[in-house]
Amino acid sequence: MIxxxxxxxxxxxxxxxxxxxTTSINNNIFFPFFVTMSxxxxxxxTVPLDQIVSGGPPPDGIPSIDSPKFVSVADAEKFLHxxxxxxxxxxxxxxxxxxxxxxxxxxxxxxxxxxxPVAVTYCPLCFTNQVFSRNINGxxxxxxTSGKLYNSNLVMYDRLSKSLWSQALGEGIVGKYAGIKLExxxxxxxxxxxxxxxxxxTKVLSRETGSTRPYGADPYGDYYTxxxxxxxxxxxxxxxxxxxxVIGLENDRIYRAYNIQDIEEKKVINDEINNKFIxxxxxxxxxxxxxxxxxxxxxxxxxxxxxxxxxVDKQTGSRxxxxxxxxxxxxxxxxxxxxPFDEGFWFEWVAFHPxxxxxxx
Amino acid sequence: xxxxxxxxxxNAIAKGLIVGIITTIIYLLVVVFTTxxxxxxxxxxxxxxxxxxxxxxxxxxxxxxIFLSSYSKNLGCRINKKRNGILGSxxxxxxxxxxxxxxxxxxxxxxxxxxxLSLLPxxxxxxxxxxxxxxxxxxxxxxxxxxxxxTVVSALRLRKELKERKEVATKNKGxxxxxxxxxxYRVDQI
Numbered sequence: 001m002i003x004x005x006x007x008x009x010x011x012x013x014x015x016x017x018x019x020x021x022t023t024s025i026n027n028n029i030f031f032p033f034f035v036t037m038s039x040x041x042x043x044x045x046t047v048p049l050d051q052i053v054s055g056g057p058p059p060d061g062i063p064s065i066d067s068p069k070f071v072s073v074a075d076a077e078k079f080l081h082x083x084x085x086x087x088x089x090x091x092x093x094x095x096x097x098x099x100x101x102x103x104x105x106x107x108x109x110x111x112x113x114x115x116x117p118v119a120v121t122y123c124p125l126c127f128t129n130q131v132f133s134r135n136i137n138g139x140x141x142x143x144x145t146s147g148k149l150y151n152s153n154l155v156m157y158d159r160l161s162k163s164l165w166s167q168a169l170g171e172g173i174v175g176k177y178a179g180i181k182l183e184x185x186x187x188x189x190x191x192x193x194x195x196x197x198x199x200x201x202t203k204v205l206s207r208e209t210g211s212t213r214p215y216g217a218d219p220y221g222d223y224y225t226x227x228x229x230x231x232x233x234x235x236x237x238x239x240x241x242x243x244x245x246v247i248g249l250e251n252d253r254i255y256r257a258y259n260i261q262d263i264e265e266k267k268v269i270n271d272e273i274n275n276k277f278i279x280x281x282x283x284x285x286x287x288x289x290x291x292x293x294x295x296x297x298x299x300x301x302x303x304x305x306x307x308x309x310x311x312v313d314k315q316t317g318s319r320x321x322x323x324x325x326x327x328x329x330x331x332x333x334x335x336x337x338x339x340p341f342d343e344g345f346w347f348e349w350v351a352f353h354p355x356x357x358x359x360x361x
Numbered sequence: 362x363x364x365x366x367x368x369x370x371x372n373a374i375a376k377g378l379i380v381g382i383i384t385t386i387i388y389l390l391v392v393v394f395t396t397x398x399x400x401x402x403x404x405x406x407x408x409x410x411x412x413x414x415x416x417x418x419x420x421x422x423x424x425x426x427i428f429l430s431s432y433s434k435n436l437g438c439r440i441n442k443k444r445n446g447i448l449g450s451x452x453x454x455x456x457x458x459x460x461x462x463x464x465x466x467x468x469x470x471x472x473x474x475x476x477x478l479s480l481l482p483x484x485x486x487x488x489x490x491x492x493x494x495x496x497x498x499x500x501x502x503x504x505x506x507x508x509x510x511x512t513v514v515s516a517l518r519l520r521k522e523l524k525e526r527k528e529v530a531t532k533n534k535g536x537x538x539x540x541x542x543x544x545x546y547r548v549d550q551i
Contacts, residue, residue: 053398056473105479107471125470145471149398154470212482217494219478223467230407231399231468 044178047150051234052164052174055149059157062145064108069206070096073196076204079216082193085286087120087129088202089113089187095202097195100124102205104220105213107154109205110134110142118185119143121167123154124220126348127245128168131340133183136160151351152231168342168352184340186289194284198322229347237350239358247288248342248349248356251276255356257349262359263288267304268311271359278339281311283322288343291324291336373432381424388416388458395473396465407468415461415501419454422508429515433522453511457504463497 076097080086086097092114103109103122111118117134121143134141141158143165148155154167163175165182172180188195195202207215229242240246246257254274260282263269269280270293277299281289293300300313302320310327311320318329324336342349350356366374389405396404409416466474481490493500 055398055469055471056395057471057476061476062471062479105475123470125467147471149470152398152470211479212487213479214482214487214490214494217491219463219466219475219494221464221467221498229467230410232403 043174044176045174046171046178047166047173049174052148052150052155055147057145057147059147060144061147062105062107063211064110064142064144065102065106065205065209065211066110066142067210068109068111069208070203071206073200073202073204075206076192076196079207080192080204082191084192086190086192086195086204087122087131087187088190088195088199089118089120089131089185090199091116091118091185095199096205097192097199097202098122098205099192100129101218102207102209102213102215104218105215106209106211107145108143108156116185119156120187121154121156123167123344123348125223126153126168126344127224127243128153128342128344128348129187129189130167130170130342131185131187132170133185135183136177136180151234151348152229153348153352168344168348186338186340188287188289189343190284190287194287198284233347234351235354237346237354240346242345242347244346245286245343246346246349247280247290248344248353249273249278249290249339250353255353256359257346257353257356258288258359260286260288260343262361266361268302269359269361270301272299279311279336281322281324283309288341289322289324290339290341292339293336295331295334295336369432369435373428373435376431377424377426377428380427381420384423384454385416385420388419391458391462392465395462396468398469398472404468408465411464412461412501415457415505418505419457419508422505422512423454425512426508426515429512429519433515433519436523453504453507457501457508460493460497460501460504463494463501 076099080099080101085100087100087103089096089098094114096111096113098109098120100122103120104124107122107124109120111120117140119132119134119142121130121132122128132143134143136158139160141160143156143158146155146157146164148164150166150173151168155173156165156167157163158165158177161176163172163177165171165177166173170182170184172178172182190198224243227241227243233242240257240259245260247260247263248255248257250256251273256271256273258269258271258280263280263282264285267282271278271280277293279291279293279300279302281291281302293302298315300315302311302313304310305312305319308319311322312318313320313329313331316330318326318331318334320326320331320336324338326332326334389408392408393401393404396407399407462474463478466472466478468474478490478494481493484490485493
């Protein structure tokens with residue numbers, strides 16, 4: 001009886017989940033039909049094909065949100081708590097928040113923000129958020145989940161060419177667009193409490209996504225806080241704990257990671273990567289922004305003015321807010337250029353960038 | 362000292378062991394099938410790390426149930442008269458295993474269990490699905506304790522039944538001795 005129930009549960013699950021699957025690459029010797037999109041060895045690819053593995057579900061088994069609806073802060077308060085994370089975007093004054101409690105069930109939102117077609121993506125396993133422009137070589141594409149993983153990270157596909165894209169690399173890895181980089185767009189990961197305080201008029205992604213999902217329940221449980229990972233990691237690096245959150249930056253193949261805790265403590269870090277001068281600002285917990293510190297050909301060095309909660313450049317004494325806008329001093333009205341970055345667990349950053357440097361002062 | 366065990370007992374132990382092992386194998390096969398991004402060994406290792414208590418607890422609980430039911434059947438006892446025990450135990454095993462599988466979600470982004478969990482609201486409704494996901498771990502342990510509880514109840518029933526039989530046997534033996542004495546007395550008189 002017991003065995004019967006267990007077997008029936010297993011078989012129904014498999015039929016329910018994989019009934020509509022097609023064929024493709026596969027690393028599971030027991031279930032040859034555990035496969036999703038077809039990838040042949042002859043297709044253009046930039047990573048070893050045998051490292052792109054099926055996570056189980058078919059393409060779009062985890063459905064992206066393609067017609068997102070938004071609600072006001074007041075309506076969002078009904079389902080968001082102060083310490084829920086949101087991915088925040090501010091493009092041309094169009095301010096939107098994407099709660100991770102919704103993204104965890106969809107992983108991709110295809111949206112248009114401030115007139116720019118963007119894909120807001122989230123890989124819960126690596127805690128990597130990324131926002132990309134959906135404009136590739138003049139064509140606007142839509143992204144979906146491929147059901148595959150590369151280095152335990154989300155692999156997306158575009159519905160135009162069916163190329164596969166690595167979320168962590170922000171790059172096409174198989175198909176027509178292999179080797180093409182997506183344009184990254186700066187965004188924030190913030191607590192809802194901070195985001196609504198900064199942007200009281202923000203729009204918030206609605207739970208009316210077109211799919212019925214148990215929003216509010218996190219299927220990853222205590223995964224984010226437990227120190228270990230239960231899947232193999234391609235490159236172990238003990239300089240930080242596996243799940244410490246880092247900000248990763250790259251300039252001309254030089255990679256550098258910053259422990260988010262260091263930035264939070266210091267409030268501002270001035271650094272240089274391969275002759276590019278940058279400043280990392282942290283004003284709110286878990287919220288970091290990276291700016292190009294060059295203004296008028298001068299590389300500015302910033303300090304934090306605790307009394308006024310502002311950043312001050314040492315060269316002119318101008319005061320700058322968290323948006324990177326000078327509100328006072330000789331540079332008043334000037335805007336620093338925001339730079340995109342990677343944010344995620346340390347194990348993910350070093351898996352993709354084994355040669356990374358780790359910032360330490 | 363040499364222990365001899367009866368054929369009935371040996372047979373019941375064998376059945377219990379086999380079913381316990383099969384339960385574990387089925388559980389681990391489900392893990393392997395639903396985690397295609399990991400090698401079977403990595404998937405099994407991860408499952409054992411996360412759910413060892415549930416896996417071995419269920420194997421012991423189910424194996425013991427089969428042992429007790431087989432042993433009592435061979436002795437001619439019926440400890441699960443209304444089959445409620447077996448049904449309850451099977452149901453709890455299935456529920457406990459199912460809920461413990463939820464903790465496999467972190468084994469792979471976009472994984473099978475994430476997909477299955479996302480289908481729960483259409484079966485159970487959103488609120489209940491949220492509760493199931495949030496409390497899957499304690500609920501799976503509750504399921505395990507129900508399985509073990511049924512096992513203990515079955516063991517107690519069997520013990521009671523055997524005790525009653527022993528008492529009846531002793532009583533019958535006394536009655537037989539008495540009737541033998543009466544018969545022999547009658548024969549003497551004749």
